[in-house]
Amino acid sequence: MIQIQRWKIIVVTLLCAWGVLFSLPSFLPRGMVDQLPRWLHAERVNLGLDLQGGSHLLLEVDTKAVKADRLQNLVDDVRVAFRNQRLTYTDLGVEGEAVAVRLRDLADREKALTALRGIDAAATVTVSPEGAARFSYSEKAWEDRFSSAILQSLEIVRRRIDETGTREPTIVRHGKDRILVQLPGVDDPERIKRLLGTTAKMSFHLVDTRATAADAESGRAPAGSMIVESDRPGADGRREKTVIQRRVAVSGENLTDAQPSFNNGEPVVSIRFDAVGARKFGEITTENIGKPFAILLDNRVISAPNIREPIIGGSGIITGGFTVQTANDLALLLRAGALPAPLKVLEERTVGPDLGSDSIRAGTIAIAIGYALIAILMIVGYGLFGIFANITLMLNIAFTIAIMAGLGATLTLPGLAGMVLGLAMSVDANVLIYERMREEERQGRSPYPAVDVSFQRAYVTILDSNLTTLIAALFLYAFGSGPVRGFAVTLGIGITCSMLTAVTVTRMLVVGWLKWAKPKTLPI
């Protein structure tokens, strides 16, 4: 007599109820889910972008630019520090991955060392007896800088995408220096790519009025000035050049708000400065009435208007031949803040909503047909026990979906493949058990012992085959990338569930039926 403990039956029944109830929302249309009782408002399983349509972008933070940018800033810092300490020097500049400078007076060595150390405690400073000073970072210090640049980029990317009003974007760090952006429902990511491709560093400079247009064209800028190009090419396709002062009059970091608006019917961006920015802007505009100043975005001139009157209220407008869309985008970029380094799109995958639903439909139909075939043939082959097997198969699907939904895992096309393999393993478990029953009965065992031995023997085989596949799934998950992982997750969950459904539940159903019907032979 086979005994199954009562507590086991209760636990398994409760588990099955959980699986069915919590997979329910994923199968029902959204409208019907809202009708369900509140406690049943379980998460629906996330569909991957290949199934629901949307855009997937893999971005890389340009760490080389982070490095170059930092070194350039250090040169400026060294210049300021030496000037404050009244140290004389030559040959200040970037040398490889360090900032190098040569002291004119060797007596200043100690003073220089202190001044350089004061710039950044994380840096390594050396001064040779000949007066050659080097300012560099260790590998670890660079890593820390990159890491913070990536975290900052992540935040800016998130803000920019949030501002566009995209629903439920996924923005996560991916590997060491990458950002993965997933935008469900977006079928033309060009605007977002353009927004993310802009660093959006804004600065306000005074135009160097000493230089002539000819100077700008020939590339000769006076000391302390630099030549920059216009943001938009002119009618002849060339970009107008302007000579501006290197010194940043007001930086974009001092902006607190930017909104698109209209001025005389033309789209413009109105901006607002914080207290520091407002004071600086007020001073500059008061001192330079009648002179032009340039508004730069990523080192390109958006516009260079003349200062007509002092602007002291801390707010102003930027004109620059905008369309409504470009004014909107610029305002958005300014509000979200500048990226610490440029981003590069490494990979784009966009699936239109229709292809998404087509491939779901085709896949679902194919899987449904395959499943129906299996279900019918199981009944043809194993009769009543085939029906039991079908119940456990359905439970397996329910469990897999419920667990996926509960974990917040994403179901992709390769994921569906993994689910199919999981189901195949589950079918196999049932077949192994039933074929064993036939063998045992053929050897003259009566129903009870035949069932008992079959489950015991088949269990060993099932455990071995499932563990082998589970090990494979674990390795695939640990070392594979995106799609391979999706496959491994559903496969792993499917196999684990099949140990419960195909073995334990089937056993309970078969034994329960045996006790109730007390058959002389097995109906198999």
Added chain:
Amino acid sequence: MIKPIRLLNRVPKVDYFRFHKLCFALSVVLCAISIISITVRGLNYGVDFAGGILIEVRTPAAPDLAKMRSDVGALNLGDVVLQDFGGSNDVLIRIERQTGGEDAEMAAVQKVRETLNKTLGGSVEYRRVEVVGPKVGGELVLDGILAVTLSLTGIMAYMAFRFGWRAGAAGVIAILHDCLTTVGLFSVSGLQFDLNVLAAVVTIAGISINDTVVIDDRIRENSRKFKRMDFRELINLSVNQTMARTVVTNGLVFLATFALVLFGGPVLFGFSLAMLWGVIAGTYSTIYVAAPLEWYLSNRGKTHAKEMQAEAGSP
């Protein structure tokens, strides 16, 4: 109650070793063809692995392929392939990897979109756009190979632990045989090899190993029951005893996969086809590659039977 139909009413008495040399030869030939084709012809890598651009568009009316081809070709983006895909209004455009890295790829997509909008009058629907830069493509290949290799090693280790190293080695060789011939099939036929097909290859490995484990398990059980039986007999008996299960399970998987080939749609076609071949190869290789190989590895059965009894301490 419905009377169940039995496919095999008795345990068959087939000698699977009778043709094993012929089958070895066949397997060696198939593997050789696959290896030669993969090295000489290579694989028609999809955008996933090769990098480049893939765009699938749906046009409102039947598309003028010639005009689209010449318009996109005029952009000088290198090799451009246009083909009908799925429905009659669907066109698949593949553009080779651009020199100049990721930025060049993105610029090229933008250009193609603009051109298509002009050619097709803006009513074109972009059903799928995939742009893979050279960096990511290379990584996907490496990641895939690494993951598959490590999982095969894991399988081998587990099988060696449960059934002895000979069974582990024979099982892994059988899986390699299945995966290799599947990849070979894609090389010979020139069908596109992408990430979905890689998923299929991994699935095939799973099905194949499952088969092998079931039979090895039975060999282990029988070797304890029939201590004096010749190892070759033992293998035959075990394969015969599990034949009913092999027919039912693999038959069902085959049918389900067949449904996937017929109704799964063009996106799944590569995957489904690989699976279909894999189910056949997996079933065959378990019986005609793994089992005889185990016999050879155990010095034609002399050492193996003893070892199995010794190792099979656990139930």
